[in-house]
Amino acid sequence: MKIIIILRVAARALRRNKMRTILTMLGMIIGVGAVIATVSLGDGAKAQVESQIASLGRNVILIFAGSVTRGGARGGWQNAGTLMVDDALAIQREIPDVTIISPEYRSGGIQVASATDNWSTTIQGEGQDYLDIRQWPLSEGSMFSATDVRTASKVAILGKTVADTLFHDGNVVGQAVRIKNVPFTVVGVLTPKGLSVQGNSDQDDIVLVPYTSAMKRLFGATNIRGITVEAASTETLATAQQQIIDLLRQRHRIGMGRDDDFTVRTQEELAQMMNSASETIRQLLLAIACVSLLIGGIGIMNIMLVSVTERTREIGIRMAVGAHGRDILMQFLAEAVALSMVGGGLGIGMGVLCSRFAAHLKNWPTLTSPGWIVVAFLFSALVGIFFGFYPAWKASKLDPIDALRYE
Amino acid sequence: MKDSSAIIKLEHVHKIYHTGEVDVHAVRDVSLEIRRGEFVALMGASGSGKSTMMNTLGCLDRPSHGLYLLDGVDVSQLDRDELATIRNEKIGFVFQGFNLLSRTSALENVELPLMYVRKSCPAREQRERALRALATVGLAERAGHHPNQLSGGQQQRVAIARALVNEPAVILADEPTGNLDTQTSIEIMGVFQKLNDAGITIVMVTHELDIASYTRRNVIMRDGRVVSDLAVENRLLATNELGKLRAAQEAAQLAP
Numbered sequence: 001m002k003i004i005i006i007l008r009v010a011a012r013a014l015r016r017n018k019m020r021t022i023l024t025m026l027g028m029i030i031g032v033g034a035v036i037a038t039v040s041l042g043d044g045a046k047a048q049v050e051s052q053i054a055s056l057g058r059n060v061i062l063i064f065a066g067s068v069t070r071g072g073a074r075g076g077w078q079n080a081g082t083l084m085v086d087d088a089l090a091i092q093r094e095i096p097d098v099t100i101i102s103p104e105y106r107s108g109g110i111q112v113a114s115a116t117d118n119w120s121t122t123i124q125g126e127g128q129d130y131l132d133i134r135q136w137p138l139s140e141g142s143m144f145s146a147t148d149v150r151t152a153s154k155v156a157i158l159g160k161t162v163a164d165t166l167f168h169d170g171n172v173v174g175q176a177v178r179i180k181n182v183p184f185t186v187v188g189v190l191t192p193k194g195l196s197v198q199g200n201s202d203q204d205d206i207v208l209v210p211y212t213s214a215m216k217r218l219f220g221a222t223n224i225r226g227i228t229v230e231a232a233s234t235e236t237l238a239t240a241q242q243q244i245i246d247l248l249r250q251r252h253r254i255g256m257g258r259d260d261d262f263t264v265r266t267q268e269e270l271a272q273m274m275n276s277a278s279e280t281i282r283q284l285l286l287a288i289a290c291v292s293l294l295i296g297g298i299g300i301m302n303i304m305l306v307s308v309t310e311r312t313r314e315i316g317i318r319m320a321v322g323a324h325g326r327d328i329l330m331q332f333l334a335e336a337v338a339l340s341m342v343g344g345g346l347g348i349g350m351g352v353l354c355s356r357f358a359a360h361l362k363n364w365p366t367l368t369s370p371g372w373i374v375v376a377f378l379f380s381a382l383v384g385i386f387f388g389f390y391p392a393w394k395a396s397k398l399d400p401i402d403a404l405r406y407e
Numbered sequence: 408m409k410d411s412s413a414i415i416k417l418e419h420v421h422k423i424y425h426t427g428e429v430d431v432h433a434v435r436d437v438s439l440e441i442r443r444g445e446f447v448a449l450m451g452a453s454g455s456g457k458s459t460m461m462n463t464l465g466c467l468d469r470p471s472h473g474l475y476l477l478d479g480v481d482v483s484q485l486d487r488d489e490l491a492t493i494r495n496e497k498i499g500f501v502f503q504g505f506n507l508l509s510r511t512s513a514l515e516n517v518e519l520p521l522m523y524v525r526k527s528c529p530a531r532e533q534r535e536r537a538l539r540a541l542a543t544v545g546l547a548e549r550a551g552h553h554p555n556q557l558s559g560g561q562q563q564r565v566a567i568a569r570a571l572v573n574e575p576a577v578i579l580a581d582e583p584t585g586n587l588d589t590q591t592s593i594e595i596m597g598v599f600q601k602l603n604d605a606g607i608t609i610v611m612v613t614h615e616l617d618i619a620s621y622t623r624r625n626v627i628m629r630d631g632r633v634v635s636d637l638a639v640e641n642r643l644l645a646t647n648e649l650g651k652l653r654a655a656q657e658a659a660q661l662a663p
Contacts, residue, residue, distance in 0.1 A: 005522060016510055317506050320467065321569070322495020322523035324488045401467050404506065 010334040013307070021339065024303045027296025028343025028383065029350055032376050034289035036351025039372045041358060042282035044365035046275060053271040055193060057134045059237055061098075062270070063091075063227040063244065066261040081223045082252055082261045085211070088127075088227045090251060095243045097236040102127035104226040105214045112207055113178045114166035121162050122206050123179060125214025126228075131157075131190075133230045141173040141188030144210055152212035156184040159206035160192040177207075180218050184209065237266050293379070296343065297387040304336050304391035315395050316403025325396035332395050336388020337381055344380025348373050413476070414576050414608050415441040415464060420473035420483075422459050422631075433459040434470070435631040441577070441610060446603040448619035448639075449612045451628035458581075460628065461612045465498055465579045466490045478576040495523050499570025503582035505562040507554040513565045514550040517541055520573045540568040544598055560591035567598055571607075578602070580611040584618055590652055596621040597645030621645060 014021045056062075065083035088103040105125040112119050128146045131138070144155045156177060163172050163186075175186050193203040215221045231240040244264050252261055308315070315328055352373075355366040422434035434456045441447055451457040462468040463475065466482055469490070475483045478497050485493065494500075499520075507516045517537040521528065528536075541547050544564040554562050563583060570578050580599070584592035600621060603609055611622060619625050620643050627635040 002527060012511075313506065314508055317508065318519070318523070319491060320465070320494060320500050320506075321520040322491050322573075324491045324523070326488070327523060401462050404467075404502070 006330055006334045007338070009331055010338045013311075013335050014338060020303060024299050024339055025343035025346065027299040028293070028340050028380055029296075029347040031289060031293035031296040032344045032347025032380055033350035033354060034292055035286065035376055035379075036348050036368065036372065037354040037358070038282065038285040038289050040351065040355035040366040040368040041364055042278065042285070043367040043369060043372075044355075044359070045278050046282075047367050048365040049274045049278065050271065053267060053274065055134075055136075056267055056270070057136075057228075057230060058267075059231040059234055060133060060267045061229040061231060061237065061241055061244065062265050062267075063229065063248075064263045064265075065223065065225050066259075066263055083224050083226070083248075084222075085215075085224055087248060087251055088224065091227065091229060091244055091247060094247060095240060097232050097240040097243070098229050099232050100129040100133060100230050102130035102133055102228045103211045103224045104130075104228060105211050105219065105221055105224050106226075107214075107219060110180060110207075110218075112162065112166065114175065116168075117166050119162060119165045121159075123214060123218060124206055124208050125211035125218075125224075126208055127211060129230075130208070130228060133228050136193065137191050138188040139191045141186070144187055149210040149212050152210060152216050154182065154184045154213060154217065155187045155209065157188040157190060157208040158186055159190050159208075160204040161202055162205060162207055163189045179207065179209070182217055184213075237268070241266055293383060297340070297383040300336055300339050300384060301387040301391060303339075304332060304388055305394070307335070308332060308391050308395040311395075312398065312403045312406040315398050316400050316406065319398070319400035320404060328398075329392045329396035332392035333385065333388050336392065337384035340380045340384030340388070341377070344377055344383075347380070348376055351376075412442050413440050414443050414445075414478055415439065415610070416474075416476040417463075417470075418474040418476075420463065420470040420475060422456075422463060422468070423471045433631055434463065436473075437628075437631075437633055439626065439633065439636075441608065443608055444603070444606050446599070446609045446623045447611070448622040448625045449610060449628065450614060450616075450619055450625055452614065455628040456631035457612050457628050459631075461579060461581050461610075464577075464610060465500060466493050491523070492525060495520055495525075495573060497576040499567075499573065499575040499578040501563070501566050501570050501578060501580035501583045503585040505554070505559070505566050505586070507562055507565055507569075509554055512551050512553055513541065513546060513557065513568075514538065516554070516565055517568045517572050519569060524573070536572055537568070540572040541565070543571060543602075544568045558591075559587050560594055563587065563591075563595050564598060567595075567602075571602070577608045577610060580609065582613055583611060584613070584615070590649070592618060593621075593645050593648050593652065596643075597649065600645050617643070 063083070065081070085103050088101050091098055092101045103126070106122060108122045109120055110123045112121055128144060128149050131143050138157070139160070141157070143157065144153065147153075148155050156179065158166070158172060158177075166177060167175060172186055172189050177184050177186060190204065190208070209218070211224065215224070229240070229244065231237045241264055245260065248262055249260060254260060318328060352368050355368060358364050359366040417437055417439040420434060420437045421432070424431040424433060437460065449457050449460060459468070463470055466477065467490075469485070470483050473483065474481065477493065480493065482490065482493055508519065514534070514537050517540050518533050521533045521536065538547060538550060541550055544567050546561060546564050546568065549557060549561060554565070557565065583599075584595055587595060596618060599609055599611070603623075613619055620639055620641065622639055623642060624638050625635070626633055
């Protein structure tokens with residue numbers, strides 16, 4: 001029998017009982033829809049994490065001051081107080097694979113005021129090369145210089161959010177702001193960067209000042225909270241990381257077998273950490289989606305078994321006029337596959353719509369790759385073949401005499 | 408009598424069903440020959456083995472022992488699929504309950520056997536052959552009707568057209584008038600007689616004597632054996648009988 005005839009017969013059989021066909025497909029629609037929506041959201045989140053990790057810069061190594069444990073009580077995040085500006089300068093001086101560095105001192109919840117407005121934000125003290133490492137351009141003005149850092153100048157770079165909040169007329173560079181009541185001059189405004197990797201903070205809600213100014217003029221600190229380092233190339237990233245660890249352990253006089261009082265992470269490691277979290281959730285959702293596909297498949301099998309029973313007489317007639325077992329098998333298999341594939345197709349549509357809707361409503365990033373659509377479509381065909389086979393096989397094995405006599 | 412003219416040739420055919428503890432010997436040592444162009448009624452009470460004979464003749468079932476030659480082919484040893492092909496090529500079935508596919512047009516019902524022809528024929532030729540078969544039974548104008556839009560007699564004619572469409576060696580009819588009233592029954596017998604006059608071999612199972620008398624030869628079975636095999640002497644002609652019936656009906660209406 002020609003394939004086109006098989007398909008026509010299948011289509012007619014499915015049209016005959018529209019309500020049942022739709023209800024049976026519903027399992028597949030929901031299953032495939034869930035897979036597509038899950039994967040779209042997951043891929044979207046992953047792509048966003050990747051782009052944000054990339055926004056850290058290129059070949060970046062982050063050093064965080066560690067927590068220290070004294071007599072069982074942990075000192076808290078970045079509170080060891082052992083990471084010094086000299087450590088940062090030593091890294092730049094002694095490790096050849098490191099190109100540029102920026103010592104960092106940051107503190108949140110600090111009041112910043114212009115002549116007309118005020119705003120609570122994060123003050124981040126950095127070196128003059130920080131924006132080069134982060135590959136973060138200014139929209140206006142210029143970055144503070146090495147001299148500004150050396151002399152602890154009272155100059156500030158404003159994040160977009162802060163600039164917009166404090167100055168409404170767009171005239172920002174050259175204006176004065178007061179940070180903790182210390183007057184600073186605005187020398188530049190950053191281009192907007194959006195939400196952070198974690199998606200919970202605004203990266204543009206920030207004020208950059210020289211780290212020396214932050215430490216001496218604002219917070220009276222002697223230690224720094226972290227160092228941002230750029231390695232020469234991707235290949236040297238791991239060696240540079242190890243050399244930094246060795247150097248810092250040596251400088252901090254940490255003996256064998258004792259814990260570091262700092263943490264060194266490469267950009268890649270950060271990306272992996274972020275992705276592994278979302279990957280776990282993604283796999284969980286995908287598992288649930290697969291279960292619903294399984295249920296959809298069982299629904300198809302159920303209906304096909306009912307259909308074979310109902311149409312026993314038809315099978316008998318077809319066999320009497322010359323249908324081989326294989327013809328009957330193909331006919332019912334085609335019906336099951338048509339059910340699952342049309343269901344799968346509608347499911348793909350629904351999944352895409354759902355992810356678009358989620359993207360629109362909750363601002364979640366989504367990414368529907370054509371590869372997954374093809375996979376979902378083929379998979380639904382596979383579900384149809386797998387779950388349709390038993391009913392179709394049963395139909396093909398009917399005895400024509402019994403089938404013809406069936407009431 | 409030449410062997411080649413025998414469409415159906417049974418030699419010492421037995422059919423035994425193994426159901427549970429007792430073996431049922433449904434057909435015992437039947438030898439029968441039906442030649443091209445014959446019109447045979449296979450008769451008998453229920454349990455006489457005529458249905459089993461019909462299933463065997465129709466290649467729906469194989470004999471337990473014995474030889475069955477259909478149109479020169481030994482079909483007693485064929486497997487399921489080979490039997491299906493034989494049914495497709497050499498046999499046309501007409502059933503008591505019509506057995507048409509519901510919600511499928513008369514034309515498509517008639518086309519059904521052509522769907523399973525091994526060497527496929529083009530769709531247009533299928534359509535033409537089906538229309539010709541429908542025209543033969545006088546239903547060319549009803550080709551698009553579904554079975555539920557047709558009367559019992561018309562449905563049975565569609566079934567006959569379906570049986571004809573593959574130009575089979577023999578038409579097997581199983582109680583074809585069992586579900587029909589007297590007048591329609593005679594009309595259907597008229598269709599069969601017309602086909603037989605055109606040279607088509609027909610074997611019909613029935614338990615009604617008057618229906619059997621429209622055929623040319625009556626084979627009577629009892630307890631799985633053939634007990635009588637005679638030519639029909641006073642053969643009824645459907646055209647005459649229909650005329651008489653109409654006259655009687657008119658007379659009844661005219662009577663006060």
